[in-house]
């Protein structure tokens with residue numbers, strides 16, 4: 001077995017049917033590759049028997065640290081909790097449904113250990129089965145984010161290996177609303193990527209509704225850039241320029257005695273200005289809501305239960 005320890009951090013939500021088997025598959029692959037590892041499993045307030053299965057895992061396997069949230073706080077919160085509990089020399093973050101193929105973990109570990117990379121990101125070479133709306137949405141979102149923030153996350157996934165020092169840096173970020181994929185890129189460090197094909201889910205459905213993805217996209221944009229706020233100012237300036245020209249034209253017509261009724265112009269201007277104002281208010285409101293969320297400083301998650309394999313050292317988690 002390796003002298004280093006790899007913590008495998010996995011958020012789990014309503015996966016009772018497959019979690020026991022999946023963790024055993026990952027355990028087997030890592031053991032066969034002589035990788036000394038532990039599991040950090042976060043039950044994100046599942047409503048099925050997931051917690052029972054996690055407890056079973058903690059009694060059957062020697063290296064499981066599991067805890068349960070008091071309710072569903074979302075995958076991002078579950079990732080934050082898992083990263084707080086990391087004990088290893090490096091941590092592998094992955095999904096519980098084996099859509100992130102565990103077969104490439106040994107390769108990630110090799111890049112980290114032998115080539116000295118601090119972050120090894122698995123990048124989607126294909127997006128797997130997804131609805132057309134989600135595919136187009138993802139493409140649209142990543143190109144906006146790239147233009148606004150300069151980070152190109154197209155193909156990025158939450159399947160990553162992070163060195164312990166990167167995990168420590170992550171833990172210093174105290175935001176309530178996190179966007180793991182983007183914020184871990186923001187951290188920097190020596191990084192590399194390996195491609196992987198998203199495998200289809202064996203069991204159950206994706207827990208990400210289009211609405212949930214949309215909310216995550218808003219969090220991502222607001223946490224990376226305030227450029228939309230500057231766009232509001234720019235829009236105002238364009239309107240000022242437009243009104244200047246229209247004003248001169250109107251006055252000219254008036255003095256020439258050619259003033260027309262102008263009903264259509266008035267209606268159109270009202271509609272355009274009205275909706276632009278609404279959009280601007282919406283953009284400002286989104287940032288204010290984000291500030292409100294942050295200043296409340298509520299905990300990111302609440303842990304209600306823990307289950308720890310006998311051999312594993314006791315850990316603290318808020």
Ligand code: UDP
Nearest residue numbers: 011012013044074075078095096206207208
């Ligand atoms: N997940 C979670 N909380 C949630 C939704 C999902 O912890 O509110 C977990 C889920 O159990 C899985 C991972 O996040 O381990 C990815 O979820 P899913 O497979 O539904 O998403 P997709 O693969 O479609 O992105």
Ligand code: MG
Nearest residue numbers: 095097099201
């Ligand atoms: Mg999945």
